[in-house]
Amino acid sequence: MRRSPKDTEESAAIISRRGLVMGSGMAAFAGVLGLRMRHLQVDQADQFRLLAEENRINIRLLPPARGQVFDRNGLLLAGNEQNYRVTMVRDEVDDPEQVLHALARLIPMTEEDMERAREELRKRSRLVPVTIADRLSWEDLSQVAVNAPALPGITPEVGLSRAYPRGADFAHIVGYVGPVSDYDLSRIEDKDPLLQIPKFQIGKTGAENKLEHELRGKAGTKRVEVNAIGRVMRELGRDESQKGANVQLTIDTRLQNFVQARLAGESAAAVVIDVETGDLLSIGSAPAFDPNLFVRGISVKDYGDLTSNKYRPLANKAVQGTYPPGSTFKMVTALAALEAGEITPDETIRCVGYTEVASRRFHCWKRGGHGRMNLRNSLKQSCDVYYYDLAQRVGVEKISAMARRLGLGERHDVPMSAVAAGLMPTKAWKKENRGKDWVIGDSLNASIGQGFVLTSPLQLAVMTARLATNRSVTPRLVKSIDGVETPSGAGEPLGLSREMMAQVQGGMFAVANESGGTAYGTRIDDKSMRMAGKTGTSQVRNITKAERARGVSSNADLPWERRDHALYVGFAPADAPKYAVSVVVEHGGGGSTAAAPIARDIILAAQADGIPPLSAYPSSQRGRISSALKKLQLWDPDEPKAPESQA
Incomplete structure (x- = not known):
């Protein structure tokens, strides 16, 4: 059937409109595509050229x-x-x-x-x-x-x-x-x-x-x-x-400098702690070394000099070193016996120079004995036999428990390298570690800080702070981080009776302030600065029967490595404690002669916030003390340049 001219005309119009719409759409799409290509190729050419050459863009770290x-x-x-x-x-x-x-x-x-x-x-x-x-x-x-x-x-x-x-x-x-x-x-x-x-x-x-x-x-x-x-x-x-x-x-730079200068020439350590807060004011270890050498790349010679030095300058003796505490441990044994009700302060024990147990003699440091000793005098004169007797009554388990209560045998949480835990032995410990049963002789040795007992100068300072305050003072080294204060180390009450602690504190006062006390020669004359303390001497060698028979060799006659360690612990002021100190002089000999004088100078410096005042010393000693203090390598803490290395 033939289509009429009118239908043909309408169809052509429809096709023309559709073609126009499609053509317009295609033109618009081509225009948008062209604009986008221009934007990418012209406007963003630099950015995409870099992205195309990604191997030429590096990301580098910026160290803080x-x-x-x-x-x-x-x-x-x-x-x-x-x-x-x-x-x-x-x-x-x-x-x-x-x-x-x-x-x-x-x-x-x-x-x-x-x-x-x-x-x-x-x-x-x-x-x-x-x-x-x-x-x-x-x-x-x-x-x-x-x-x-x-x-x-x-x-x-x-x-x-x-x-x-x-x-x-x-x-x-x-x-x-x-x-x-x-x-x-x-x-x-x-x-x-x-x-x-x-x-x-x-x-x-x-x-x-x-x-x-x-x-x-x-x-x-x-x-x-x-x-x-x-x-x-x-x-x-x-x-x-x-x-x-x-x-x-928490360290005080002025006091730290004094401590290091006072320890110079010795293989020694000292710790000063604020008993009210637990703040560690000084941690001294001698000899020391210049840490800048390691930052810059230490030479073979310098490193060899440090490692070959028998005084071990690289070791931090204050926290890493562990030593038999000797007689500085006697307060622990005394408190264990008092709390257990095994002794009263006035009860006396007769010292004849030794105690015989199982056909073995355990000797007192005083060959002829001390005679009748009560608690105060046993500390004052450091009678060993008195504590041998207490050990047999109270036993090592209670002694060890009291030691831990006072901060011994514990690795204190301070941010320093290789902090030692020390050792407070028990019967189970010996069986597990030595494969042997505990014997009574072990208890006698432990009672005077010998045998298996090991402590660090840091632990001894903590012990002394707890004795001074009857609180579980905890050492604190970091005062703040970015201005945020860290918790105080003041601690809670130990739970020991005030009367019991007063008896021990009185004995320590007698050590340093009464004639006949083992540290009377290093007393402090200024009553407002007086110290209570305890000397200690720990053996590093066995003394044979033959040597005792002919007379025990003096430390001065022995090679340095075989001499006794010298120790001292103390707190001051004695009537209102603020500072506690511990000093260990490796192979120094007697605690009263080697460690006590150092401890006295240090605790006076802490109280004076500077050089110890000569008026605090006995008048007969002031000339010698003045000369000694002038020889110390001290410097103004406001000046950033320190003295030469002690290594």
């Missing part, structure tokens, strides 16, 4: 500034100083060997330095900047910067390095930092990418190590564009690093 360490008065103990250095990124260098030799012509580099750099470049990721040289002078850094176009992959930088302005005085407390080693990486569970940066410094010992998480801070990042030969063209963006927290310790 390490938190600083201050003393209780705000004096700087560990800070950061500028360090000029040169780094290389292996991925940006075609021939690293050529670049190293070119660099060596500009700055001082030994063959050993070159080999160390090669080793680091081999070990590290090709994208990680490796420190090729550090601690450069400004002139050397400028030489590198001027010649930068000829040194692909090399970047001159200004970084930070640790510095210890107080030198040896705080070596054992603050510790030191050093570059991350393979050993560090193998034992640290922390996967912080900062640890992969060659020569990045972390805490190795002391508070630097134990407070590493707080002090380190958090890394930042920056995105940089590099050209075809590895030169950085521009920085594309960055996220800044976060500085580590600042830490304030």
Whole structure:
């Protein structure tokens, strides 16, 4: 059937309209596509060119500034100083060997330095900047910067390095930092990418190590564009690093300097604690060393000198060293017996110079004996036989329990390296560790701080603080972190009767202030500063029957390593305790002659907040004391430069 002209015309109109709509749509789509292509190719050309050349964009870590360490008065103990250095990124260098030799012509580099750099470049990721040289002078850094176009992959930088302005005085407390080693990486569970940066410094010992998480801070990042030969063209963006927290310790710099100076020449340790708060005001260990040597890379000779020294300067004797406490332990035995009701303060025990148990004689230090002794006089004259008798009555289990109550045999939670737990033996301990049964002789030895008993100077200071206050004083080394105060160590009451504690405190007062007391020669004349204390001498060798028969050899006649350790513990003022002190002099001989004079000077310095006043000493001793104090290597705490290392 033929279509009418009208139908044909209507069909053509419909087709034309559809074609127009489709054509318009296609034109619009093409226009949008063209505009988008122009935007991508022209407006965003630079950004997409960088994305297309992704291998030329590097993301680099920004190490944070390490938190600083201050003393209780705000004096700087560990800070950061500028360090000029040169780094290389292996991925940006075609021939690293050529670049190293070119660099060596500009700055001082030994063959050993070159080999160390090669080793680091081999070990590290090709994208990680490796420190090729550090601690450069400004002139050397400028030489590198001027010649930068000829040194692909090399970047001159200004970084930070640790510095210890107080030198040896705080070596054992603050510790030191050093570059991350393979050993560090193998034992640290922390996967912080900062640890992969060659020569990045972390805490190795002391508070630097134990407070590493707080002090380190958090890394930042920056995105940089590099050209075809590895030169950085521009920085594309960055996220800044976060500085580590600042830490304030409880240590008093002036007192710490006095303690270290007073211990100089000895292999010794001393601890001073504020009995009201538990704050550790001084932790001395002698000899010491300069921690800056380790930060800068200690020489083989310097390290050899430290490790070969028989006085062991690298060891922190105050918290790591453990020693038989000797007669400084007698207050523990006395309190155990008093609490158990096995003795009264006025009851006397006769000392004839020895006690015989199971056909074995246990000797008193005084060969002829002390005669009749009550509690006060037994402490005053340090009669061993009195405590041998108490040991048989009360038993080692109660003695050990009292010792732990007073802070012995406990690893105190202070952020320092290798804090020792000491040893308070029991019957079960001996069976488990020695495979033998406990015998009565073990109890007698323990009662006077010998045998298996081991304590650290820190524990002895805590014990003395608890004796002075009848509270469970806990040592505190960190005062605050970023201004946030840490909990006090004042402690709760020990639960011992006031009368019982007064008897022991009275005996300690007699030791240092009454004629016949073992520390009377080192008494304090100023009544407002008087000290109560206890001497101790611990044997490091066995004395044979033959030697006793012919006369026990004096310490002066023995080699240094075989001499007795000298100890002293005390608190002051005696009538209102504020400070407690413990002193251990390795192989020093007698506690009254070697340790007590040091303890007296230290506790006077603590009370005077400076040099001990001569008026506090007996008049007959002032001339000698004055001369001795003038010889001490002391310095103004406001000056950042400390005396030379004691090592």
